[in-house]
Amino acid sequence: MNWILIAIIVACNTASDILQCCAMREEGEVRDFHPSALRRLAARLLHNRRIIASVACMTIAFFVLMALLSIADVSFAVPATAASYLVEILLARWLLHEPVDWKRWTGATMVACGVFLLAI
């Protein structure tokens, strides 16, 4: 049961980040930081289907994490979420066509291992 919940959390976190990234690329680089421009941007984003889907994924991940924490230790739940780092970088490479060189791969792998160690 624990591993099913972890799989759901990783999938939802990954989907949420990828959707956010796609939506923001579609929107274009944020260049104007004036409050009125930010308000207009927020209004547009609130109607963006990808942002809405990403918020839905984050919400599911949050509640599944709560469910997981009710039956498993934090020291088990938190390191498991570090798996999403590698999954997301794989998807960033293949879906978003980001240039992931050996430095990023090495860095991301070390970070994932570090998060795992930090939580045990």
Next chain:
Amino acid sequence: MRAVPLVIFSVHSEQYSPPVRSWKDFNFRARSHRGIEIALFPVVRIPPRFASIQSKTKIFLLLVIAGNFLGSLFLRLGMRDAGPLPSALSLGALEPFLNGWIVAGVALMALGAVSQLALLSWADLSYVLPLISVVYILAAFGGWVILHESISAARWGGIALISIGAVFVTRTRPCRQSQAVR
């Protein structure tokens, strides 16, 4: 003109000379706004036409990391005061959880989330994610120094790995070549 002491963190888009190209160019100064002089607050001016992607990336990474770290620290402090979550959640049962620490924590986490959204509009996801994990290091140090939590040898190892991993990622460009040369 009266000086109104306000603590506001705002990012303005006005053109400003000289261009912001590094951390040293950031100004913390008073400014005039709608006839009232607003003092004692840091105005981080980012002239959008001049600011480089690297500068913006640093600012927003800092906002994401600070928002998430301080948010989680405040939530921890608030939850410690409030006690364990009740089994049956109702509006009345949630009252102890609406203390200042928790409200501030949620606000800071929201700031972190919004900053991350802006950051993803120009920076690569594979660049942003490993760097945000610095929050884990800060959380461990925050727990150790402020909350007097213990850090095991494995945790110190984890902190070292995340630090080295983050250094590797910072050696790459934050976004694709076509955007970076802008």
